[in-house]
Amino acid sequence: xxxxxxxxxxxxxxxxxxxxxxxxxxxxxxxxxxxxxxxxxxxxxxxxxxxxxxxxxxxxxxxxxxxxxxxxxxxxxxxxxxxxxxxxxxxxxxxxxxxxxxxxxxxxxxxxxxxxxxxxxxxxxxxxxxxxxxxxxxxxxxxxxxxxxxxxxxxxxxxxxxxxxxxxxxxxxxxxxxxxxxxxxxxxxxxxxxxxxxxxxxxxxxxxxxxxxxxxxxxxxxxxxxxxxxxxxxxxxxxxxxxxxxxxxxxxxxxxxxxxxxxxxxxxxxxxxxxxxxxxxxxxxxxxxxxxxxxxxxxxxxxxxxxxxxxxxxxxxxxxxxxxxxxxxxxxxxxxxxxxxxxxxxxxxxxxx
Amino acid sequence: xxxxxxxxxxxxxxxxxxxxxxxxxxxxxxxxxxxxxxxxxxxxxxxxxxxxxxxxxxxxxxxxxxxxxxxxxxxxxxxxxxxxxxxxxxxxxxxxxxxxxxxxxxxxxxxxxxxxxxxxxxxxxxxxxxxxxxxxxxxxxxxxxxxxxxxxxxxxxxxxxxxxxxxxxxxxxxxxxxxxxxxxxxxxxxxxxxxxxxxxxxxxxxxxxxxxxxxxxxxxxxxxxxxxxxxxxxxxxxxxxxxxxxxxxxxxxxxxxxxxxxxxxxxxxxxxxxxxxxxxxxxxxxxxxxxxxxxxxxxxxxxxxxxxxxxxxxxxxxxxxxxxxxxxxxxxxxxxxxxxxxxxxxxxxxxxx
Numbered sequence: 001x002x003x004x005x006x007x008x009x010x011x012x013x014x015x016x017x018x019x020x021x022x023x024x025x026x027x028x029x030x031x032x033x034x035x036x037x038x039x040x041x042x043x044x045x046x047x048x049x050x051x052x053x054x055x056x057x058x059x060x061x062x063x064x065x066x067x068x069x070x071x072x073x074x075x076x077x078x079x080x081x082x083x084x085x086x087x088x089x090x091x092x093x094x095x096x097x098x099x100x101x102x103x104x105x106x107x108x109x110x111x112x113x114x115x116x117x118x119x120x121x122x123x124x125x126x127x128x129x130x131x132x133x134x135x136x137x138x139x140x141x142x143x144x145x146x147x148x149x150x151x152x153x154x155x156x157x158x159x160x161x162x163x164x165x166x167x168x169x170x171x172x173x174x175x176x177x178x179x180x181x182x183x184x185x186x187x188x189x190x191x192x193x194x195x196x197x198x199x200x201x202x203x204x205x206x207x208x209x210x211x212x213x214x215x216x217x218x219x220x221x222x223x224x225x226x227x228x229x230x231x232x233x234x235x236x237x238x239x240x241x242x243x244x245x246x247x248x249x250x251x252x253x254x255x256x257x258x259x260x261x262x263x264x265x266x267x268x269x270x271x272x273x274x275x276x277x278x279x280x281x282x283x284x285x286x287x288x289x290x291x292x293x294x295x296x297x298x299x300x301x302x303x304x305x306x307x308x309x310x311x312x313x314x315x316x317x318x319x320x321x322x323x324x325x326x327x328x329x330x331x332x333x334x335x336x337x338x339x340x341x342x343x344x345x346x347x348x349x350x351x352x353x
Numbered sequence: 354x355x356x357x358x359x360x361x362x363x364x365x366x367x368x369x370x371x372x373x374x375x376x377x378x379x380x381x382x383x384x385x386x387x388x389x390x391x392x393x394x395x396x397x398x399x400x401x402x403x404x405x406x407x408x409x410x411x412x413x414x415x416x417x418x419x420x421x422x423x424x425x426x427x428x429x430x431x432x433x434x435x436x437x438x439x440x441x442x443x444x445x446x447x448x449x450x451x452x453x454x455x456x457x458x459x460x461x462x463x464x465x466x467x468x469x470x471x472x473x474x475x476x477x478x479x480x481x482x483x484x485x486x487x488x489x490x491x492x493x494x495x496x497x498x499x500x501x502x503x504x505x506x507x508x509x510x511x512x513x514x515x516x517x518x519x520x521x522x523x524x525x526x527x528x529x530x531x532x533x534x535x536x537x538x539x540x541x542x543x544x545x546x547x548x549x550x551x552x553x554x555x556x557x558x559x560x561x562x563x564x565x566x567x568x569x570x571x572x573x574x575x576x577x578x579x580x581x582x583x584x585x586x587x588x589x590x591x592x593x594x595x596x597x598x599x600x601x602x603x604x605x606x607x608x609x610x611x612x613x614x615x616x617x618x619x620x621x622x623x624x625x626x627x628x629x630x631x632x633x634x635x636x637x638x639x640x641x642x643x644x645x646x647x648x649x650x651x652x653x654x655x656x657x658x659x660x661x662x663x664x665x666x667x668x669x670x671x672x673x674x675x676x677x678x679x680x681x682x683x684x685x686x687x688x689x690x691x692x693x694x695x696x697x698x699x700x701x702x703x704x705x706x
Contacts (some may be wrong), residue, residue, distance in 0.1 A: 296700045313699035316686035333669035344667035347649045
């Protein structure tokens with residue numbers, strides 16, 4: 001039996017919460033946010049080892065060239081790039097990952113990873129993948145992140161009975177909780193953050209999709225079969241893909257199947273969901289400013305300053321604000337208003353159209 | 354006797370307090386700040402009437418093309434453009450204005466006006482010029498602005514005995530006062546803001562310079578005689594001009610001569626010395642924001658937003674700040690820190706060099 005793992009990188013995010021850094025033309029996964037390389041590059045680079053085959057990427061049609069060039073630039077040329085004509089949520093992505101995995105090597109495992117997450121402990125992540133690989137022959141394994149604080153922005157996975165050392169059945173998936181509930185989760189020690197990372201056998205995923213989301217699977221199989229192929233590019237058939245119900249893999253499969261498992265792990269995971277996280281994750285100067293690009297700071301503290309190639313940014317006497325300058329726009333707001341950035345992104349989009 | 358008036362426009366400011374709108378290459382007088390036209394254009398345009406001859410401009414060498422093109426664009430082609438190789442303060446400017454006036458028409462009067470001031474009541478200004486023209490045959494007339502508030506950023510002129518209806522001898526020039534002193538000035542009703550505008554006969558100015566600033570006059574005459582001429586361009590001789598002592602006309606002449614006068618007037622005058630004034634003078638939206646250029650404001654008040662051709666500026670949840678985006682830089686600061694803008698301008702300059 002093959003012990004190969006196919007990294008399948010989900011690169012579907014549109015990232016309006018990080019506008020103007022992230023734009024529809026180049027969402028956040030294509031930018032170097034907390035690191036030297038772009039997030040999709042970091043995602044590919046952290047999967048090193050003889051077990052990993054060349055990656056497969058799943059992305060929107062408009063991002064084909066970005067995905068190809070960014071992965072080639074780091075010597076991680078993809079063996080497949082599946083182009084979605086439009087987004088159809090993660091059940092469709094899981095189905096495509098399973099179909100591609102089955103085509104490449106039915107005996108392999110698929111490691112389905114978002115392109116826009118930070119993992120600061122790649123070694124620990126690799127160890128968790130290795131530890132889960134046996135279980136992943138029979139079950140869809142999710143990676144549960146030991147919660148660092150009672151976060152209300154993530155879903156949680158409640159552990160069930162142990163399956164083996166460090167791996168558990170899943171008792172229940174929980175939606176984003178309120179602060180009180182999140183606090184009981186953290187204190188109870190049986191709930192982990194749902195990072196949206198999956199390790200599975202293509203066959204198992206296809207079987208569970210056929211049981212719990214047969215319409216998704218049928219339409220995906222059709223779109224995949226009718227895809228236009230050009231080298232590694234697999235351009236899904238638009239009409240067939242339009243028939244795929246838009247539903248998450250959590251909701252369609254994970255909450256229903258008994259063939260699931262969770263491996264709690266501490267891998268330095270973070271979802272750079274907004275600028276507040278970016279400031280928190282970034283390196284700081286002595287005044288707790290995170291500065292990237294050409295900038296002049298005078299008597300300013302706790303600021304996030306990003307200048308992506310624009311004229312010099314000068315900030316005088318400001319605290320707790322973000323200033324983001326890119327060719328797509330210039331954003332100024334208190335870091336506490338990071339959740340309202342999408343309003344500006346939408347207004348900017350309307351203005352252009 | 355000629356009743357002609359030659360407007361001589363002083364365009365020497367470097368305007369670091371308005372960086373990055375104002376830069377060494379294009380200081381504030383070349384920008385449309387509070388109005389549709391640039392400040393130097395507004396300065397030329399407000400002097401309409403049969404009395405006014407074509408203007409003369411005095412500027413730095415590097416601004417020759419800007420001065421020519423901006424004045425030609427509004428049909429105010431200058432009859433002379435005097436190029437200074439470097440700045441030598443306003444006594445030299447007054448001397449050059451007098452020399453040019455004498456050359457053009459010794460019987461005319463020179464109206465020496467800064468290129469970077471706002472005058473919202475041009476009709477009242479014209480009336481004041483007319484009212485002062487008789488006195489200006491014998492005296493250097495300054496325009497005293499009725500103070501609107503106890504401003505500590507300007508010098509004041511104290512009136513002496515009346516010379517004629519509405520025109521006074523000058524008792525004393527006062528440096529920028531503290532708030533207490535400024536308050537007594539405003540309450541006393543005998544002090545006016547010194548706007549740095551002068552009306553004089555070329556002959557009178559030359560006589561007073563020869564009495565009180567003979568070194569300035571001698572070096573200026575030398576530099577003017579040796580100037581390289583090309584059409585209307587008078588490029589002052591660098592070596593000779595280098596011999597001119599750097600001193601203000603107030604300090605060199607006005608504080609010493611008895612041949613002076615002040616005409617108090619209410620002409621809607623403002624010195625756009627910094628961004629706080631620009632916000633105060635500008636049109637506001639319902640939330641007291643002054644916005645020029647492409648911008649998105651969300652829940653923001655009392656802001657000054659200027660976007661000179663850059664990508665869209667989005668401001669969320671900010672109050673009392675300025676955001677200035679130009680190809681030379683992007684500035685973010687509280688409006689209350691407007692006086693510190695020159696620090697950023699200097700840092701930006703150092704960075705480039």
